[in-house]
Each structure stands twice: as C-alpha cells, then as structure tokens.
Amino acid sequence: MGFPDRIERTVDVAHPPAKVWAALTTAEGLSSWFGNEAKIDLRPGGSASLTWSGGFTADLRVERVEEPTVFGFTWHIYGLPDDDPRRTYVEFTLEPTGASGTRLTVVETGFAQLSEDAYRKAFDGNTDGWAKELGELVEYLDAA
Amino acid sequence: MPPDVEAIAEQVFVALADPSRRAILAELAAGGPATATDLADRLPITRQAIAKHLALLSEAGLVIAEPGERRRVRYRLRSAPMQVAQQFLAALARDWDGQLDALKDHLDQITKPDTQKPNGQEEEGGDPR
Numbered sequence: 531m532g533f534p535d536r537i538e539r540t541v542d543v544a545h546p547p548a549k550v551w552a553a554l555t556t557a558e559g560l561s562s563w564f565g566n567e568a569k570i571d572l573r574p575g576g577s578a579s580l581t582w583s584g585g586f587t588a589d590l591r592v593e594r595v596e597e598p599t600v601f602g603f604t605w606h607i608y609g610l611p612d613d614d615p616r617r618t619y620v621e622f623t624l625e626p627t628g629a630s631g632t633r634l635t636v637v638e639t640g641f642a643q644l645s646e647d648a649y650r651k652a653f654d655g656n657t658d659g660w661a662k663e664l665g666e667l668v669e670y671l672d673a674a
Numbered sequence: 675m676p677p678d679v680e681a682i683a684e685q686v687f688v689a690l691a692d693p694s695r696r697a698i699l700a701e702l703a704a705g706g707p708a709t710a711t712d713l714a715d716r717l718p719i720t721r722q723a724i725a726k727h728l729a730l731l732s733e734a735g736l737v738i739a740e741p742g743e744r745r746r747v748r749y750r751l752r753s754a755p756m757q758v759a760q761q762f763l764a765a766l767a768r769d770w771d772g773q774l775d776a777l778k779d780h781l782d783q784i785t786k787p788d789t790q791k792p793n794g795q796e797e798e799g800g801d802p803r
Contacts, residue, residue: 543777562780641765642680
C-alpha cells in the first residue's frame with residue numbers, strides 16, 4: 531500500500547479513433563503534444579524516441595500495435611541509471627463513443643517492480659557505484 | 675506489489691526526513707566514502723550524533739561500512755535502495771494529466787485548420803516527467 535505501481539487515466543475526446551490514433555502513433559502527432567520532436571517505427575519491437583526542448587530524450591520500444599484500438603510501448607523509468615533494465619509499460623486503449631468521439635484510456639504499469647537483479651542489489655551487501663566503476667577504469671588503464 | 679519494495683522505499687524516506695541524516699547522505703554522495711570523523715569535521719553535527727545516524731543508516735542498508743580499523747572505518751553510500759525510492763518518485767512525477775490536456779488541445783487544433791495553424795503549434799514543450 532502506498533507505492534503506486536499503476537497509473538490510469540481516461541479522457542473522452544470529441545474526435546474519432548482514427549484521428550486520435552494518428553496523434554498517438556505518428557511522428558507528426560507525437561511531436562505536437564508529447565515531445566518537441568519524435569521518431570517512430572510503428573511495429574511491435576520497433577523503436578521510437580521523443581525529444582524535449584531541454585535536450586532530454588526518451589527512448590521507447592513499441593510493443594502493441596492494433597490499429598485503431600491498442601497502442602503499447604515500454605520506456606525507461608526516469609531517474610534510474612541508463613543500464614537499469616526496469617521499464618514501465620504504457621498502453622493506450624481507444625474506444626469509439628457516440629457518433630465521432632473516443633474514450634481514451636492510458637495505463638502505465640511497472641513502477642513498483644523490482645527485478646531479480648535489483649532485488650539482490652537492494653538487499654545484499656554488494657556495493658557498486660562510482661567507486662567500483664572507477665576501480666574498473668583503473669584496472670582497464672593498468673592493463674592497457 | 676512486493677512488500678519489500680515498500681519497505682525499502684520507506685527506509686529511504688525515513689532516512690531523508692531527518693535533516694542531519696540528509697546532510698550525511700548528501701556529503702557521502704558529493705564527496706565519496708568518509709569516516710565519522712571526516713563527516714564531523716565537515717558538517718555542523720557532533721561526532722556522537724554522526725555515529726548514531728551512521729548506525730541507523732547502516733542498519734537500513736543505505737550506507738555500508740568499508741572494512742577497516744576502528745575509528746578509521748569509512749562509510750559509503752549504497753545506491754540500490756535509493757533507486758527503489760526513485761521508482762516511487764518517478765510514478766508521482768509522471769504528468770499524464772498535463773500530457774492528456776496537451777493531446778486534447780492538439781486534437782482540437784487540427785480539426786479547425788481555418789482558425790488555427792495546421793501544425794507546428796507551440797504546445798507546452800515541457801519534459802513530461
């Protein structure tokens with residue numbers, strides 16, 4: 531209790547699913563509301579990236595593409611080291627409503643996951659970080 | 675949800691709630707491993723208080739004592755629990771409300787090409803995290 535693993539939001543928009551789908555799954559759409567620049571290879575396993583004006587970039591991996599109802603991707607958890615394997619899964623679901631509306635649901639899950647490796651690191655006495663990295667650099671330089 | 679995640683995050687937040695412990699962790703993060711004496715020299719905290727806080731932080735797994743002779747023992751930060759707490763903060767910092775508002779605005783604008791620029795409109799270009 532207290533540690534949110536799942537974030538869910540639902541919004542109703544007065545636009546048909548095809549239009550919402552384009553906003554979610556094309557570079558042009560994504561760069562208009564999500565990031566400042568976007569690239570996307572729209573197929574399961576394809577990669578996508580979002581870049582913001584501050585120079586921050588998020589790399590996405592496309593997971594589900596079921597036009598025009600389900601679009602899912604995973605991305606890195608902000609603040610964790612780049613090599614951390616933990617990623618959250620984001621899934622957009624589009625349902626038509628009325629004559630030309632869409633109920634859009636976004637669910638992001640995985641914040642509370644603790645991978646086997648992270649579990650071990652969090653609990654055992656294994657110490658890593660800069661001291662270890664620098665030690666490895668010294669060994670590398672010594673060997674060269 | 676694994677209860678362990680909750681327990682680890684809680685220890686981090688409890689540790690960070692105390693200004694002296696926050697100062698000790700910040701000093702170890704900024705300057706690397708240090709002895710209790712080093713920390714007492716650098717921080718406006720008595721050596722006795724530092725020893726007490728280091729014992730608590732060590733018990734919680736947030737710092738680890740490097741092997742060494744008594745009073746020369748250096749403490750270093752353990753980053754793994756911090757990364758667990760970071761996941762909690764990442765969930766709180768995710769701004770889907772703002773992003774979905776931006777999506778709605780975008781959809782409204784592209785349906786009114788006569789009154790709005792068809793593309794390239796300036797949205798709040800913030801990092802969503």
